[in-house]
Amino acid sequence: MKAVERLKIFAQSKNLSIAKVEGLLGLGNGTIQTALKRDSPLKEDTLVKIITTFPEISPIWLLLGKGEMCDYSNLPAGGPQSISESIVEYEAKRGSSNGEHLEQLVATQTEQLKTLTNKVEELSNKIK
Numbered sequence: 001m002k003a004v005e006r007l008k009i010f011a012q013s014k015n016l017s018i019a020k021v022e023g024l025l026g027l028g029n030g031t032i033q034t035a036l037k038r039d040s041p042l043k044e045d046t047l048v049k050i051i052t053t054f055p056e057i058s059p060i061w062l063l064l065g066k067g068e069m070c071d072y073s074n075l076p077a078g079g080p081q082s083i084s085e086s087i088v089e090y091e092a093k094r095g096s097s098n099g100e101h102l103e104q105l106v107a108t109q110t111e112q113l114k115t116l117t118n119k120v121e122e123l124s125n126k127i128k
Contacts (some may be wrong), residue, residue: 003062004035010057010069012110025049035095 011021018032025032026049037041042050051059058071 002039002041003031004032004040006062006065006069007042008036009034010054012061013069063091069086 004106007021008018016024018036019029022029025046032042032045034040034058047062050062051057054071056072057127058067058069060067061069061071
């Protein structure tokens with residue numbers, strides 16, 4: 001399986017269309033879709049854009065298919081640049097009128113992530 005196919009799996013897991021991923025990455029329409037259809041590899045600059053736009057995606061998984069799909073230890077210390085935040089920025093650049101709704105969505109998802117992270121830590125401590 002190639003990186004482009006793993007990117008599709010990642011996008012599906014985040015409920016993102018390939019077109020949305022292309023927009024978030026600043027790629028032309030159809031760039032990834034064409035690579036999928038032709039079974040062609042992604043260019044190095046595209047891989048760099050993927051890893052920087054979606055810091056939670058594991059580069060090892062993306063390139064080699066080994067390990068877990070997401071590695072949240074890759075997130076910057078200054079706060080997560082999550083997919084939701086990337087979508088808000090993308091929609092803002094496009095002049096979307098849903099900015100407030102998307103910001104609320106990000107806040108809700110951030111809170112849910114904190115709750116789930118605490119739960120995982122709690123369960124990990126019980127296992128030890």
